[in-house]
Amino acid sequence: MRYLPLTPADRTEMLARVGADSVDDLFVDVPEEARLSGPIEGLPMHASEMAVERHMTALAAKNLSAGSAPFFLGAGAYRHHVPASVDHLIQRGEFLTAYTPYQPEIAQGTLQVLFEFQTQVARLFGTDIANASMYDGSTACWEAILMAARVTRKGKAVLSGGLHPHYGEVVRTMARFTRDEIVSLGTELAAEPDDAAVIGAIDDATSCVVVQYPDVLGRIPDLAAIAEAAHARGALLVAVVTEPVALGLIEAPGALGADIVVGEGQSLGVGLQFGGPYLGLFGCREKFVRQMPGRLCGETVDAEGKRGFVLTLSTREQHIRREKATSNICTNSGLCALAFSIHLTLLGGEGLAQLAALNHARARAAFERLTRIPGVELLNSVYFNEATLILPRDAREVVQELAGRKVLGGVSLGRLFPVADGLGKGLLVAVTETTTDEDIETFATELESLLVGVPA
Amino acid sequence: MRYLPLTPADRTEMLARVGADSVDDLFVDVPEEARLSGPIEGLPMHASEMAVERHMTALAAKNLSAGSAPFFLGAGAYRHHVPASVDHLIQRGEFLTAYTPYQPEIAQGTLQVLFEFQTQVARLFGTDIANASMYDGSTACWEAILMAARVTRKGKAVLSGGLHPHYGEVVRTMARFTRDEIVSLGTELAAEPDDAAVIGAIDDATSCVVVQYPDVLGRIPDLAAIAEAAHARGALLVAVVTEPVALGLIEAPGALGADIVVGEGQSLGVGLQFGGPYLGLFGCREKFVRQMPGRLCGETVDAEGKRGFVLTLSTREQHIRREKATSNICTNSGLCALAFSIHLTLLGGEGLAQLAALNHARARAAFERLTRIPGVELLNSVYFNEATLILPRDAREVVQELAGRKVLGGVSLGRLFPVADGLGKGLLVAVTETTTDEDIETFATELESLLVGVPA
Amino acid sequence: LEEPLSFELGAEGKCGVDFDAADRAPAAGLSKFLRKAPPALPGLTEPEAVRHYTRLSRQNYAIDLGPFPLGSCTMKHNPRLNESMARLPGFADVHPLQPQTSVEGALEVIEQLADWLITLTGMASVAMSPKAGAHGELCGLLCIRAALDARGEERDVVLVPESAHGTNPATAAFAGFKVQSIPATPEGRVDLEALKAKLGPNVAGVMITNPNTCGLFEPDLKRIADAVHAAGGYVYCDGANFNAIVGKVRPGDLGVDAMHINLHKTFSTPHGGGGPGAGPVVLSEALAPFAPLPFVTRGADGTIHLVEEENRGEGHAQAFGRMVAFHGQMGMFTRALTYILSHGADGLRQVAEDAVLNANYVLRTCEDVLPAPFAKSGPCMHEALFSDAGLADGISTLDIAKGLIDEGFHPMTVYFPLVVKGAMLVEPTETESKAGLDRFIASLRSLAERAKAGDQSLHSAPHFAPRRRLDETLAARKPVLVWKGDAGEPAAS
Amino acid sequence: LEEPLSFELGAEGKCGVDFDAADRAPAAGLSKFLRKAPPALPGLTEPEAVRHYTRLSRQNYAIDLGPFPLGSCTMKHNPRLNESMARLPGFADVHPLQPQTSVEGALEVIEQLADWLITLTGMASVAMSPKAGAHGELCGLLCIRAALDARGEERDVVLVPESAHGTNPATAAFAGFKVQSIPATPEGRVDLEALKAKLGPNVAGVMITNPNTCGLFEPDLKRIADAVHAAGGYVYCDGANFNAIVGKVRPGDLGVDAMHINLHKTFSTPHGGGGPGAGPVVLSEALAPFAPLPFVTRGADGTIHLVEEENRGEGHAQAFGRMVAFHGQMGMFTRALTYILSHGADGLRQVAEDAVLNANYVLRTCEDVLPAPFAKSGPCMHEALFSDAGLADGISTLDIAKGLIDEGFHPMTVYFPLVVKGAMLVEPTETESKAGLDRFIASLRSLAERAKAGDQSLHSAPHFAPRRRLDETLAARKPVLVWKGDAGEPAAS
Incomplete structure (x- = not known):
């Protein structure tokens, strides 16, 4: 088997060294009645690369690309x-087959890329800071609502009718379990977005309003007006960008008063991929930094005073803070962030x-x-x-x-x-x-x- | 233009530094009447990656792959x-975009691969040694004939009728100019190869007989018998292998008495490529080493005594020996040799x-x-x-x-x-x-x- | 050699992409929305960008360079075939909302992978859309919540062993549960009696990692499941360590109700420096009806259907909703299915056996120089756990870890699980050769000897990495998260 | 870190490829040909192989890592688009002997590239099949031989300037000519009068490199060509340095009869650690009829035809034969055409201008610290030539070159051309940024200062490379060309 380097002779020698007669001796803790005596029946056995390639290629050919x-x-x-160099670079083994940079001394490549990525996202969104990525736009949107609740200590979010309905679905699904209150405005076939309805729905209990920009019907809301109304009631404006390329032409949400800007980064570097993996973008005001979800990369120095980068503020995160974490997120979308960052670097x-x-x-x-x-x-x-x-x-x-x-x-x-x-x-x-x-x-x-x- | 890093500002600054008013001042040596005043007419201007991709993809789609x-x-x-890992590895920039390893201290990757490649080819062919590759099988075949002439100091080569006709054409074309004598046996629709005719054509003036194994009709000549007959008249046996995979099943030509074994290595790692680039393989007896054409990689030590590899015996080569070189070959087929070597390493x-x-x-x-x-x-x-x-x-x-x-x-x-x-x-x-x-x-x-x- | 930031290399107006000219100006109505100037993002031409990222990449350690024995992370070889299959245009260049008739192959990939996951785990169903392990945990807990809701019960406690991954309690809290901890036995297992004592009408379920984070199989899992079920709760199993048992035992046979599977661990999709992952969740009969939208089903006639909001109908009325836009991590599904088909049922079983054999080999070849707290309990599963007890004063797990860097290896997982002092959790995986393991073991043994002898140079390791030890406290105290060098605040250099 | 040889890593029977089982045994008739045992080639599994080659690759310097200013080698950026286009199945997975109707796109690539090369050079025709630059030289000289044969003349002398690439005289000899050398003027050009003096009825032609190997344009080329033509000879131009003039001047306008074009130099196909190259040869009206088989022609109706032995007919009776099996370096053609279309006529002109500007920038920023023998003659073309005259005793070009390695750069071409003592030939190419050049220049200047000051540490450079200076004499004296470690002769370690 082409991926398994142990030879039969190796196995024999190693079993002897560990003092086992057979490999099944190593599985003694598995209750005997549950132990499988051989390969699970009804499933095919191992296959050549060529055979697998044929199978997968035939499936791919059934799709209209x-x-x-x-x-x-x-x-x-x-x-x-997406420029050909993007895919070439993300396939370098040093990027592709590295883990989360828990040992920063030998992960500066990934870490510097994340620092550059954060800077790019912040500048694109017009926010002070950004994190090292989330799963996708829809989950980033939900995380933004939770964060707004932490920041404002209020629990009611207003969703514009122009929000992508899948995003709205994710929010409502999650809120059903967390018991947050969600006000979803209806979507209507109007030439203009529902700015007035959004503004009208804000009250003193509102933690945030969530507005997509451009919205799901392609209309462009007046973020500045909504931000002003929200801020007047102590609520935050969460702007959602599902097409970051738009920000090459229209003003950045942060510059219009959005407090948190989230988005889907798939447009740059990542491709369609039948929906995933995608790339959640997350930027916000610097003062909210300790309420942010997700990984953050920060600049520091090493023992010799050289600039270097580390994952930081992990006291917000699940592996330190456990049930008090700002999010349960662990994995980010590192490789997609790399692709996004390379593409955006090529563009400028x-x-x-x-x-x-x-x-x-x-x-x-x-x-x-x-x-x-x-x-x-x-x-x-x-x-x-x-x-x-x-x-x-x-x-x-x-x-x-x-x-x-x-x-x-x-x-x-x-x-x-x-x-x-x-x-x-x-x-x-x-x-x-x-x-x-x-x-x-x-x-x-x-x-x-x-x-x-x-x-x- | 995406591949040109100089900005207009850079150009202005640099022209000032070199003391030129315009870039055309740097082309003063070009006779004015021959200097082109602008882009050549009738040709398209630069194009986006997307546009070029469309053009090339449309051409590719016209071929039945x-x-x-x-x-x-x-x-x-x-x-x-070809296993997917082969193409992945040869695309690593450190292999793909390196030059001929003239500076061995920073080219050990390429050099060690070539040393491994030479060893693999020699073992596959059953020869003592092998070189670091030639353009393709057909040119390697011609180089083998020239080398046999140098070794034997005779000038008549006998080509079996089972030799690939393109190889024969290359040999006859080249010999027409070098005035070497070539005896080409005819090709007939017989169940057995023309071993007897080959043996019958050997005389004392013969430098070598060239026999393909398996031959172009798929027949398998008796190399041992031909080698014996050739050696008896002071001639060498040049065996030509166009399908190296065959040597996984049938005996290596070197083991059957071939003095020089050349071949086309395309079968392993390289692919069809509409005929090129391909990979000339060249192995022979160790005693002929100083008559060999092409690059050779050899083992040595560095100033600290560590094992290392260098291009060696370059006194045979054109850049040192000029018109007295063993061949005018300069470029080898390095990246194809890498692909071949990786594929063969995966196979074992x-x-x-x-x-x-x-x-x-x-x-x-x-x-x-x-x-x-x-x-x-x-x-x-x-x-x-x-x-x-x-x-x-x-x-x-x-x-x-x-x-x-x-x-x-x-x-x-x-x-x-x-x-x-x-x-x-x-x-x-x-x-x-x-x-x-x-x-x-x-x-x-x-x-x-x-x-x-x-x-x- | 140092590599500047892209912002330090780039220049205004440099660009590595050429475009056709825009043949129409912005619409008049757009004028009030237009930005005044392009984003302040210096660009690089392609030669500069290729070099920048190639050079940066070389500051990373990776599985392609050597062993990466991070316990509980399963850093195994990533086959290149998986990458090339995921890049077939029929998979990579397909939109998630295309009409079903134009994506039947993509849906079939999801269905085939789902079928393998169900069969390998012996469960009833699988939810494919979770984006990563922690997201899968969340999905499992939401299924439990939905099932309890359907039963009309308000159970709000989830029991979590103290050795659990940090994601477990965080997820439980995120899903609106209260977390109660269960202690471990001295042998590194869940304390069955302590767990039983906590069961009651307020307990929604238990989250158990198996094999657990001490690298041990939980022999009592079936008994735990029976007890939890008897008390009206559900069993969530953290499947991060499924690599150790795939093909050897089916979690469904042990009473598990939900378990996420990290495709990037057991099924070798690349970690990519921190993701993307994929965390499908297999579900028992009891939880299957609550799986989130969307999902793929195969009809009795063999045809495949995508079930979404628009067509969920009566048959899927209990589905608890949507956790993500679109269908999940398709790119990871193609890679995982490619991997699974390559190994087959026999190969996957061999994967588990070799992973466990490699870990036991490390355990037995090092336990004489490094304390192995549970070594006497018997064989470990896929990871070997050591502790820094007994090293010279002042030399700790961190020093061993950084010392490994100088030996050319990635360190193991350190200070986890918390139940062991100065834990070092070594997971070699099945894709390390014996020769490679022998080199690693020799380095680890030599470091242990040096640590016992009090070699103080370990404190300053690594010496041969792109960076010496980095000041993490400084980074956290004054967070610098974006580059502001061009705003008059030069970055540190 | 050291990387063993694959043979030292591998083990008998290890294999990184799985196969379907063979369902038929070898035919009985084959038994006498069968080998007794498999070739003695240890294999590696895929994880081991990926790691071996990844680690080996990291011991290479490459254009993707930094400047590679090898004069006369034109190490420029290799765009990734070229690689992806060459891998389209319609190009990569096509057999050279497929029926023409099934490869029309491939033939069109050849024809389109040929058309560009003809137009860019202002020539009449191009022979596409030569496999590399030296092979192209051979093709050009064989065309000259064939043309002379057709005229019934036996001219056997080729004139070659002493500054020529080593391939020039070797090729001339290989093609059966005698080589006579022409001296250079003190300004680094061909001595027109000396050349004229050698012309005569025995002279087949002249081989001239333009721009020449001193990095200078030959202003007399047209006069040389006129003189050679008047004497009944032909002009071969070595096109290795075409990068400097593409789009600025057409060799055909200067009287050239044949010129090879290194697609891996001017048109950016990757060098791959030493090939493959591709060396199409453009030909004048006089030589065009003799171009070798096979070639691609476009008929008056726009249809494309492949001309081979079987259909050469009367129209191509003078073609001198076949130089290679099949059609030439198709994979390089697709890359070169992709590159050419990307740049277009305007971009290619800019390429030459930037390449020449970059070289002059290096020349003018370094000539105060390093002697530049021809700097006073005026601007250089695409490469700047320096000499080691004036360095401290015992410090030479080689030390500067090895010192550059420690600065993170690949050295320039050294000791070539031979006409300058301790030559250092620096060719930055157009794909280096100004900032990158400034760093290189700073390093070169610093090394020159150290060399003048007699810094003896330069003798032992490089200090920071994977290897210190290697013993080339030992390698040549006792050649070890294959590994014999498993035959009881352990390799040096």
Whole structure:
């Protein structure tokens, strides 16, 4: 077996050294009736690399990959072009096969990357500080709500109707068990986001308001106004960014008054991956540092006075503080953070701005074309690279029919909001720098053909 | 431009430092009439990674890759499964982006690999020593003939009719200019190789006989008998191995008396690559060492007495010896040698033997099935993983028609030997561990349908 | 050689990415949202970036460089096939919300992996979406909460042995439970009688690590489970150490109700310097109905379905909700399934046997020079536990650990579990060769001898690492979490 | 840390590859050919192999780690996109003898690259199959031989400047020519008058490197070419240094008849520790008809054809034959084309400008501390040439070179070209940043100062490399080329 270096001779010699007759002597503590006498039945035995490769390749071939079809999905996961050097670098064994940097003297590579990552996230979000990453955007959002409760010592969170419904689901699921109070505003097909409703829902019991920016329908809320209203009642503004590329074009949430900014970092470096692993981003005001969840990397010096980096403030964390920890999170999303950080380093601020401008331009091209289809209307007054189209019929069916024509034509609001009425004709369409004119034309042609019967 | 680190500000500052008004001042030596005033016209300007990726991917998609069709080509290039770790390791920047190890203190990685590679090749070929690689099998073959001439001080080489015709072409092309004498025996559709003809062609003027093992039709010559006859007339036996995997099953040429063994190493680690880069293998008797072409890595010690490795015997080489060098070769095939060496290290001797046994077994399965097709006959009395089928009609057309049905069904002898008569019905079919039962069945069914009209 | 921060290397306007030009200006309506200037993030061209990260990487120790015997972390070889399979466009370039008909292969990966996990553990079901071990623990406890809710019971205590991973009590608290500790026996096991004494109508369940953090199998687990069940509670098993027993015993046969599986431990997905992980949770019949959304089911006709909010219907009415956006750690699923298929049922059993053999080999070859508190109890499982009792005054576990760095090895887990003074927990895993172990053992023995002899140079180890010992107190006292060097506050150098 | 040889690590029967079982025994007829025992090659399992090669790799310096200013070698950044494109199955997993209809994309890559090379050089044609630079030289000289043969002339002398790469005279000899040397002027150029004096009816041609190995452009190249042509000869240009002039001047405009292009120099295919390279040869109208088989042509209708022996026909009757099996270095073609498309016509021009600017920057910032023999002649091209004249007694170029290793840099090319005493040839390339160059320059200046001051510690440099200076004499005197440690002759340790 190719991954097991012990030879039969080694095993014999080692068993003799440990004083066991057979390896089963080492499993004496396992109750005899539970001990398996051989490989579990009904499962295949070991297989060659070639055989496994064939099996997995056949499964992969059953999926329609985004690169092989006109592709317009977003809704919290975006397809961007990742430079080839990113994947090359994260595959270096020294990054890929290292553990959490518990021994900083021999983990400066990972640690310096995390310090750079934290700085990048903080600057991107416009926050003072950031942590070393969370599981993903949705769990980071829940952690932000918990943290806001710790900071404000209040327990009621208001969720904008523009928050990604999966994020809302995660929050409500968790809150059901922690008994936190969650006020979820409804989602409606309006050209403008629900800023007024959010502001109206804030009261003195409110720990935070959670607002996505741009929101799940592609609209852009007025964070500054919401922040002002929240702060007036002693509540925090938690901004949620599911498309960090947008921040190359529109103002950083921290600069608009958000107290905590969380997000999904998948857009940069990580890729679609059928939903995971992804990368939770978490930034906030410096004064909240000891209430933050997740790992933090900090600068220090070594015994010779040289700059170095360590994991720090671990007194917040579960392995020290146990049941009093700020979170039970242990693993972060280190390798995804590395990929994000490399991609953002390659871009730089100006590159990110260019990338964002290109995304927006491509989206304008797409929506110009798509809204020329009779019966198709654009919901949004403004958008970055994603917006909501109103179709003349249920978008769920349309998406299915498009897939049958090898077009991945967006996310239906019916799938995202299965229990909400009145959203069924909404189709969320995302466009990035990877979207070509031919993609747009194919999509438009097929959509038109479905909707108004023009032959494809 | 993503690969150019100088900023406009850097350029201005540096030009000032070198005392130039503009960069064109640095090109004053270029005659003014020849200086181009701007980018060459008619060529595209720089392009994004994404755009280039699209262009290249579209070109790649126009090829029918071996993995996407039943595949039976060999004739000097074999498709084997290469473990994923091989490609991972050769892509490490420290291997990939290093130069020829002219500074051995900081090139021990490459040098130790070459030393290990030389040892592996020598043991595989059954020769005393081996060099650090050549361009490919065909050029190694020509270098072997030149070396035999230096060793024997004679100038006539006899080529077996079983030598790969491209190798023969290379030899004849080069000899035409060097005025060496080459005796090329004809290739015939016989069950046995032309050992007798080879032996009969040896005379006292013969420097070497060149015999492929297994030969290009998949037959296996009796090297020991040929070696004996050659040695009796003061000639050397040059054995050519185009499928090194065979040496897991059949005896090493060196052990049978070959004086020089050359080969193509592509089978291990390198892959098909549409013919290049490949890997020339070169082993010989130790007493010929100073007549060898190509780089050699040798063991030595450093100033502290530690074992280390250096390029050695460079007095044979062009950069020292100039027009008196043993060869003009400069570059070797270092990265391919690394891939070969890693693959062979993963296999080990026993793994190679298993791999060879599996290749042979798969080939037996294929030829059992294929020869059940009416009118299809097997030429060879024995074979390793490749043999010649005699079809009822011209194999060139059959190969074309099979390709139309998405079956890559071997190499026609008509393509390999365009000027030889009587070989047209020959089809060279190679089978490796990558060939599945379904591949064989599809091939057989399509072939039968073409030949005898059974509907596919 | 020192490597500057990317911010120190970069320059305004440098960029390692080229773009097509944007052919449309920002929409007029967007003007009030536009930022005034690009983010203050200096860029690097590709040559500079490749060099920066390549050089940084070389300051890391990694499993690709040598043994990484961190107890309870299972740092085993990460096969490269797993990486290449996870990068197939059919897996890596697929959106989580694509129509099901366009992702059937991806759903099949999830289903096949789920089937293996269920079979290997002898459980009824598995929740695939948890993102890591601690997230899996949370999932398991939420299932217990949901099951209790369904029974209409308000049990609010979870019993946790004092040797548990820190995540266990943190998770219990996060899920809204009160934590009560259970002591260990002198043999390093859960005290069955002490546990029984705490059972009662307020006890929701118990969280047990098996094999436990002393590297020992809990022989009483079935009895513990029976007692807990009899008292109306559930048994959560921390599966971080499943590597020691995979293919040798099924937790389901021991009465476990929920157990997370760290795919990055037992099934070799790479740790990546701290994640991502993946923590599927296998569930007993009793807890299976409460597993969170989304999940993948295979119908009687063999077809595969993704169950989400929109189609949960009556059949899955009890599912407690969604723990994450999307489906979980797909990239880790492809790697883990690749690994599992490579090993097969026979290979996985061999994994456990070799992991346990390697650990016992370390235990027996070192127990004469380092105290091994539970060595007399019998064989250990996949990790060998030592203590720093008996070293010369002032020399401690930390010094041994840092000394190992100078010998070219990563240290073992130190000061954990807490039940042993100056604990050193060595987990070699099955992917170390005997020759490699012999070198490690020789180094460990030599360090133990030096420590006993009072070699004070160990205090200043490591000497041959990229950094000497780092001042962690300074880092925590005045946290510097982001670089501000370009804001007039130069970073320390 | 030391890394043993794989043979010292491996064990009989260890294997890092699993196989399906062979379902058929060897054929009876094969029995007399079977080997008695497997080759004596110990194997490694995958974890051991990954570690062995990862650790070995770390004993290498590489462009990914820092500047690699080897003059005349053009060690520039190797973009990762090139690697990923070359690995697309449509390129990497295609057999050279597949029917043309199944490899049209591969042929198109060859044709597109050929078209770029022809256009960039202003030549008539290109032979793509040569495997490396020296092989390309051979191809060019064989074309000249074939052209002379076609003219019925037996010219047997090739003129080569004394500053030429060693491959030039070796190649000329290999192609059956006699070599006559041409001296250099004091300014480091070819002596035009000396060359003219040697021209005659026995001269087949001249081999000239431009820019030459002193890092200078040959301003007389056109005049040289005119003189050679007038005398009935051909001009071969060694294109190793094309990086300095790509996009700035076309060799075809200067009268060149043949020039090889090192794809691994100008067009960034990775050097891989010594190859593989690729050496296409561009040809003038006069030599184009003689280009070797096989080649790719584009018909008037835009379709692409592969011309081989079987279909050379009348149109290609003069092709001189085949230099290699198959089509040449396809894997390098895909990388080079990817690189060329990335840069475009504007980027390639910028490449030359930045390469030349970087070299002049090194020249002008160091000429005050290191003698630069041709610095007064004007600007250099892509490389700066220094000499060790004026260093303290006994300290030489070699000591400066080894001293650079301790500073974290790869040394420059040393003792070449031969026309300068203790030559140091520094080629930074365009992919070094100004900041990186400034660090290199600071180190070089400091070493020059130390050398002038007679710092004897330079003799024993490097001190901080994986090895101290190695005994090359011992290696050559008693060559040990293979490991024999298991045959009772232990390797030195």
